[in-house]
Amino acid sequence: xxxxxxxxxxxxxxxxxxxxxxxxxxxxxxxxxxxxxxxxxxxxxxxxxxxxxxxxxxxxxxxxxxxxxxxxxxxxxxxxxxxxxxxxxxxxxxxxxxxxxxxxxxxxxxxxxxxxxxxxxxxxxxxxxxxxxxxxxxxxxxxxxxxxx
Numbered sequence: 001x002x003x004x005x006x007x008x009x010x011x012x013x014x015x016x017x018x019x020x021x022x023x024x025x026x027x028x029x030x031x032x033x034x035x036x037x038x039x040x041x042x043x044x045x046x047x048x049x050x051x052x053x054x055x056x057x058x059x060x061x062x063x064x065x066x067x068x069x070x071x072x073x074x075x076x077x078x079x080x081x082x083x084x085x086x087x088x089x090x091x092x093x094x095x096x097x098x099x100x101x102x103x104x105x106x107x108x109x110x111x112x113x114x115x116x117x118x119x120x121x122x123x124x125x126x127x128x129x130x131x132x133x134x135x136x137x138x139x140x141x142x143x144x145x146x147x148x149x
Contacts, residue, residue, distance in 0.1 A: 010068040015056045015082070024053045024065050028080065031067050035076040036138045045078065045136050048113035052082040052132050055109055060084025060130060070135065077118075077137040085129040092122055 011031075013024050028049040032042040049065070056063045063084030070077040089095050096111050110132075114120040119135035 008069045010066040010079075013065045013067070014062075015053055015065055015084075016062040017057075021050065021053050021057060025050050027067060028078070031069065031078055032136075032138075035069055035078070037078075037136070038139075041136065041138060044116040045080075048116040048134060048136075049080055051109040051113045052080070052134070055132075056082045056084045056130075060086030063129075072137065075137050075139075077135055079133060079135045081131055081133045083129070083131045088126040088128055088130055089122065089124040090126050092124060096122075 011027065013027060014020055015024060025046050029042055029046050032045050037045065053065055056065070061084060063082065063086070066079075066081045066083070068079040068081075070079055096114070110122075113132075113134065117134040117136045119133075121133050122130065123133075124130040
């Protein structure tokens, strides 16, 4: 059985420049801190968000990020989605392989981001774009609930 999430309204952020990447990182860290993520969890989530936002800009030609606070029972979490209308990912399995790169980097962006979060999914159609969604749950904060936004 799939767990039921109790989402609050999402915050959308444009990704069209390097300045937007910095703003996405800042907002993800702020949301994570507000709902009770520890410093290590915040760092993991911001790292994953930074990689995916940069991919949205570079490979997808820009797009948007959405940040949605969630709860599962009394456990707070965040859902982050990175959406573009770029060329899509032609071979997801290859793109998820450690060391694979199309941009000259280390090839750890997608696979590394997946390892840093609790849930990770890719919805892509070649020629139509990509949506990458991740979810991270705060640990060690019983009874904490996200604040209204």
